[in-house]
Amino acid sequence: MDKQTETTIRLDLDTQQLASHYDIMSDYQFGVGVILANMLNISPSERVLDIGAGTGRLTCYIANIVGHEGRVIGIDPLKDRIDVACKRAQPNLSFYVGDAYDLSSFDSGAFDVVFFNCVFHWLHDQDRALRECVRVLKPGGRIGISTPSRDHPFYPFEVKKSVLSTERY
Ligand SMILES: C[S@@+](CC[C@H](N)C(=O)[O-])C[C@H]1O[C@@H](n2cnc3c(N)ncnc32)[C@H](O)[C@@H]1O
Numbered sequence: 001m002d003k004q005t006e007t008t009i010r011l012d013l014d015t016q017q018l019a020s021h022y023d024i025m026s027d028y029q030f031g032v033g034v035i036l037a038n039m040l041n042i043s044p045s046e047r048v049l050d051i052g053a054g055t056g057r058l059t060c061y062i063a064n065i066v067g068h069e070g071r072v073i074g075i076d077p078l079k080d081r082i083d084v085a086c087k088r089a090q091p092n093l094s095f096y097v098g099d100a101y102d103l104s105s106f107d108s109g110a111f112d113v114v115f116f117n118c119v120f121h122w123l124h125d126q127d128r129a130l131r132e133c134v135r136v137l138k139p140g141g142r143i144g145i146s147t148p149s150r151d152h153p154f155y156p157f158e159v160k161k162s163v164l165s166t167e168r169y
Pocket of ligand 1 (some may be wrong): 014026029030033051053054055058075076078098103116117118119122157
């Protein structure tokens, strides 16, 4: 893990205001997620779990791909983000407060696709999260993960690095 991903995540610092700002300012994450969804070849009638769904923009996009015979569930530990996401709920799309480390509310083999969009690098126990994914995936199911990379650093991290490297900080 490089310096960029060593930051400790503080879930207790989220607020309603941050959640609604994230919803407006997450075009980058949404764009990455659309690429990930294409790579996963998500198709009509599939069952999909979005782990760390945030405010649910991408989850909603995927619900439109799987259509009314499919089903998409988004989970996130941040209640304020799930509250925003729930405004996007529709018959084939629902959201719950939940954590990557505990998918016990889902049956084994429940999903065709499980994915983490811009989430996996925040997880301190990635093996545990992956074991949970494997359990809830049906045989032959697909896992998708998008994270920042050294070759294509995430712009806000670059800004943070340059600010924190100034003498004042
Ligand atoms: C950068 S946001 C990405 C949100 C969404 N996937 C998107 O594409 O817009 C990272 C998300 O990871 C979530 N997260 C952090 N730790 C998590 C965990 N242990 N399990 C599930 N999600 C987690 C955060 O609450 C946050 O909503």
